[in-house]
Amino acid sequence: MLAHALGATLLGLDAHPVRVEVDASRGVPSFELVGLAEVSVRESRVRVKSALAHVGVDLSEYRLVVNLAPADLRKSGSGFDVAIAVATLACLGVIPSEPIDGVLFLGELSLSGDIHSVRGALPKVLGARQRGITRAVVPRRNGTEAALVSGVDVRVVSSLGELVASIRGEHKLAQATVPERPLPAHYDDDLIEVRGQSAARRALEIAAAGGHNLLMIGPPGSGKTMLARRLPGIMPPLTQEEALEVTAIHSIAGLLSKSPADVRARPFRSPHHTLSEVGMVGGGEGLRPGEVSLAHHGALFLDELAEFRRPALEALRQPLEDGTVSISRAHGKVTFPARPLVVAATNPCACGYLGDGSDRCGCTRDRIQKYRARLSGPLLDRLDVHVVLPPVRVGELQADVRGESSAAVAVRVAEARAIQRSRFEARETSAPTNGALAMRDLKHIAALCDRSSRLLATAVERLALSARAYGKVLRVARTLADLEGQTAVAAHHVAEAIGARVLDRRPTTLHAA
Ligand SMILES: Nc1ncnc2c1ncn2[C@@H]1O[C@H](COP(=O)(O)OP(=O)(O)OP(=O)(O)O)[C@@H](O)[C@H]1O
Ligand SMILES: [Mg+2]
Structure with missing residues (x-):
């Protein structure tokens, strides 16, 4: 039978x-x-x-x-x-x-x-x-x-x-029933706890508003990890569709069994720097999604960027361009969504204290250059915003002023995202955020006046910016204008966006940023 x-x-x-x-x-x-x-x-x-x-x-x-x-x-x-x-x-x-x-x-x-x-x-x-x-x-x-x-x-x-x-x-x-859950998602970490670091706070806001990948450079204990953890909390809440997609990916990875509910909060993934290529992009036995997919719609935090294995970082290139990751198998290939916001952190030099205002840094020029060489390369080029964090002053830690809350920042982020979405709906572009705008769309979406144009031309020459970096400056400038609710990109937006290309400057002048 x-x-x-x-x-x-x-x-x-x-x-x-x-x-x-x-x-x-x-x-x-x-x-x-x-x-x-x-x-x-x-x-x-x-x-x-x-x-x-x-x-x-x-x-x-x-x-x-x-x-x-x-x-x-x-x-x-x-x-x-x-x-x-x-x-x-x-x-x-x-x-x-x-x-x-x-x-x-x-x-x-x-x-x-x-x-x-x-x-x-x-x-x-x-x-x-x-x-x-x-x-x-x-x-x-x-x-x-x-x-x-x-x-x-x-x-x-x-x-x-x-x-x-x-x-x-x-x-x-x-x-089977879905339990009642508090809505919207709750994040334990709040920006209110972060003292000082105004430049980094601003960079975090820009990253969340425009979907720009971010690099934080600072000495140990300056708050890089602390800030990165607070990124999901300032991003807009996941839509139902996004939440379902994230939950499905986490289900395949077997991560839901520990907390058998759906994923409401934007994911925050912080893989260790010893992560393999398979761990980063997925594959292996059972074809599990990698960190880049587990962080889909959330943040992928690469702490100690210089220490990451080269193949793992190289493997990130394709997903960061396409928003998906393809894994080849003996029988065809499989694809996972992979559109996280990448936040990387690094010390400015091997000892970590370059440019912190003290004379603690004992790194020679040669050593600094070697350290920086480990950072540079294809991934670095894909990080739109670089920010230098000074050491936190004791006065800032002891003062009774609290930082702005995540909720307040999230409001501005949401407004800027709404502007981007309206452009998207008007079919001027096919990208959901400025960070993903195609070069051809930039020409009219981030059109520059004469003054801004000249400013950018000078910067390209002086800093020897690559064509990709040029595009990044325009995308970030667009986000800065959106954060201000401005239709046109102005010179001060371009200037600030150029300022966010810190690593395009000479290594030993890092502190001057
Ligand atoms: N700006 C800040 N405001 C308030 N507390 C801070 C700040 N920066 C650091 N701290 C405190 O120091 C601790 C360590 O900070 P964090 O781990 O974020 O530093 P880091 O820059 O990531 O250092 P490392 O380079 O060693 O990884 C935090 O948990 C927090 O208690
Ligand atoms: Mg850290």
Whole structure:
């Protein structure tokens, strides 16, 4: 007899339904699994066999063949266990096959028949809905994320025994529900706690307003990490669509199981500098998204930029241009969204104290240049705004003046973003933020008056700015005008934007910035 059940596999963020077909006949016992299954799927046989024994089904007299269709689609992960078990039970006549028709089954089995959570439950249920599937059974721990998909009746289950009882009509599975959450998202860190650092605060605001990648240069303990952490809190709240996308990526990475709710806050990712290329852009076993995708719609903080491995930084180039990352595989390639705001931090020199006003820095010119050479390169060129942080003065720390709050800054950021969106809607541009404006759009969106034009020409010559840096100056100047609600880009916007190209100056004059 033949029976089938529905499972799903992922290619990047896209889910593809998989038809699990089981054929059983009496004979020499065997359990064959075909259909381009990776090792992780093939291991399913051991778990399914043992879990079935726990619901009283002995496979030792059967010859089983499990086919995962379509055969040309690579399947990975342990999420097929439940679909395989259910199809097998139907095939053996232990459960009726009619109730499992058209239902998506997700879940990994333990040897004793418990059903454990799987990665990517949200995108899998989402993908099923797109194909007209309206019922799903998911592990209890995946219930919350799966319930975010409206239009699908999602039920949660804890064990194979419970599932069997429900299919037989002896038990009703609970419906998955999304818990009430406070809205909007809450961020623990607030700019109010940051003393001084007015230039860096301004740079952070510009970065958030225009979607500009930022580099902070400062001595140890000047507040670089502290400021970077406060970036998501001044960005506009995630739209529902963005939140769903971020949650789906985090679901695939298996990060939701720790806090089984959807992602409301903009992500803040701060990978260690020993991060590998795969860790940065994704890939490897199970095709997990990398840090650049986990930070999608949020901030990717590269602390100690000079210490990062070269290949990991090089790999960031394509995603920073395209907003997506492609990972090549033996069977085609998969794509993940990757549009984070990059914030990098570095000390000004190897000892960290260059230009801090004291004579602590003992770095020779040669050493400074070597350190800077580690910073330069393709990534640096993609950081639109550079800002130098002076050491925090004790007076600033002791004074009773608090900084402006994140909420106040967020209002200005939101206004500037609204202006950019209105340009976008008027179809003048296809970019959602100034940071992503195409060069050809810059000509009219950031058109310059004669004075600004001359100013920029002089700067290009004196600082030997690259064509890319030229474009960055224009984009940042546009954001500065938007922050002021000005239609035209003025000379003082251009001047400030040029000032934000600190690293285009000679290394030892850094402190003069
Ligand atoms: N501007 C500031 N206002 C208030 N507190 C600050 C400021 N800068 C630093 N601090 C205090 O110093 C601590 C360390 O700051 P932070 O980690 O941000 O420094 P950093 O610039 O990242 O240093 P490093 O180069 O060593 O990474 C903060 O947790 C905070 O308590
Ligand atoms: Mg730090």
